Amino acid sequence: MSVLDRTKRDERTASEYDERIGPGVIAGYGAVAAGALLLLLFAVLLVAWVTDPRSGGQWMAVLGLSGDVWSLAHGGRLHAPVVGSVVFAPLLVTFAAIALARTAARPVLATGSRRGLWLTTAAFVGGYAVAGVAISALGYLAPATPSLVWVIPGALVVPVLGFVWAVARDTHDGPLRAELSAQYDRIPPVVRKAVRPGLEGLAALTGLGALIVLIAVLTHLSRIGAVGATLDMGLVGLAMLWGGQLAALPNVLAWATTWASGGGLQIGPVDLGIGQVSPGTLPAFPALGAIPEAGPLSPLMLLAPAAVVAIGAAIGWRVTSRTSVLSSVTSKLTQAAVASGIASVTVVLVALVGRAGLGDGAMAYVGPTPLACLLLIVEVMGAALLTTALVHWLRSSH
Structure with missing residues (x-):
C-alpha cells in the first residue's frame, strides 16, 4: 500500500x-x-x-x-x-x-x-x-x-x-x-501576561476571605453550637443542614472578601459594616451565629481594607517583576489593570451570583452592598496601578 x-x-x-x-x-x-x-x-x-x-x-x-x-x-x-x-x-x-x-x-x-x-x-x-x-x-x-x-x-x-x-x-x-x-x-501579549498575576491575586483575595470567615467562626463557636442545638431536626436533618451550609462556602468567602473592602454586607435586616453591626433579628440558622453581636466591632477590623490594598500592591509588584525593565510604563500599567481586574471583578461576580434572598420581607437580600463591590475593585486596581508606576519609576531612575 x-x-x-x-x-x-x-x-x-x-x-x-x-x-x-x-x-x-x-x-x-x-x-x-x-x-x-x-x-x-x-x-x-x-x-x-x-x-x-x-x-x-x-x-x-x-x-x-x-x-x-x-x-x-x-x-x-x-x-x-x-x-x-x-x-x-x-x-x-x-x-x-x-x-x-x-x-x-x-x-x-x-x-x-x-x-x-x-x-x-x-x-x-x-x-x-x-x-x-x-x-x-x-x-x-x-x-x-x-x-x-x-x-x-x-x-x-x-x-x-x-x-x-x-x-x-x-x-x-x-x-x-x-x-x-x-x-x-x-489575545494581545500584554493581556496574556497579566493572567497569571491576576489568578495569584484572586487566590490571595480568596485567602483573605477564608481568614475572615475562620476568625468569625472560631470566635463564635459557642453561639453557632447553641443555635444548632435549638434545631430539632434529627441526625439526618442536621447532616443535610450542615451540608447545605458547606455548599454555600464559596458564597461566604466571596462575601467576606467584599466586606473587607470597607463597604459592608447586608444580611437581611442586619448591616454588617467594617466598624459596627446594626441590630436586627435573624433566623435560627447556625452559620448566622458567626455574625458579631450588634454594636461596634474591634478596631482591628479596620485593618481589613489595608489587607485588600496590600493584595492590590502585590499584584502590581508581580507584574513589574515579570516584565523587563525596558518595557514601557504603558505596557506595565495595562498588565496591572488587567491582572487586578481579573482578581477583583471575579470576586465581585462570585459574590453577586452567590447572593441569597427569602421572600419580600426582612431577609429579601443577603450579600454584598454595591459600595462594597465598587470599593473592592477600586482598592485592588488602584493599589496595583500605583505600585506598578512607583516600581517602574524607581527602577528607571537607577
Missing part, C-alpha cells in the same frame, strides 16, 4: 468518525452531564428521605426537590408557599456541575473529531441547556416551584466553562485544543 493510499484511508476514517460523532451525539454528552448532577443530588436526598423516620410524602417529591436544587445551583429561583421567592445559589454545587461537564466533555475530545470548536461547543452546551430546563421542570413535583426562565443563563454558562476547561486540559492535543490555543494566541 502506498503512502498516498494510506493517507486517503486515514482521511476517510476521520470523516467516518466525524459522521458518527455528530452534533446530536455531542449534545447527548451535554445532556448526560446535566443528568449526572441530578442523579447525584437525587441519591443524596433519597438517602436522607429514607433514613429519616419523620420524612413524609412520596419519593416523587424527592425527585422534585432534586430538580429544585439543580435549578438553584444554576442561578434559578423558586417560589415557595407562604415564603415567596427563594434566591440561593449553592456555589459548591455549581462548581461540581462544572466539573461534571468537564468530565462529560472528555469522550468528545477523545474521538479526535475535526468539527469546529464553536460548533462542537454549541452542540454540547445546547444539549446541556435543554436537559437542564427539563430537569428544572421536575421542581413542579415539589412544593417549591421553579421559574424556568432564570435557569437558562446558568444552564448555558456552566457547560461552556466545563467544556472549555476540558479542551484547555486535553492531554490528547486534539484539533479542538489546537483551535482554542489559536484563539488564545490572538
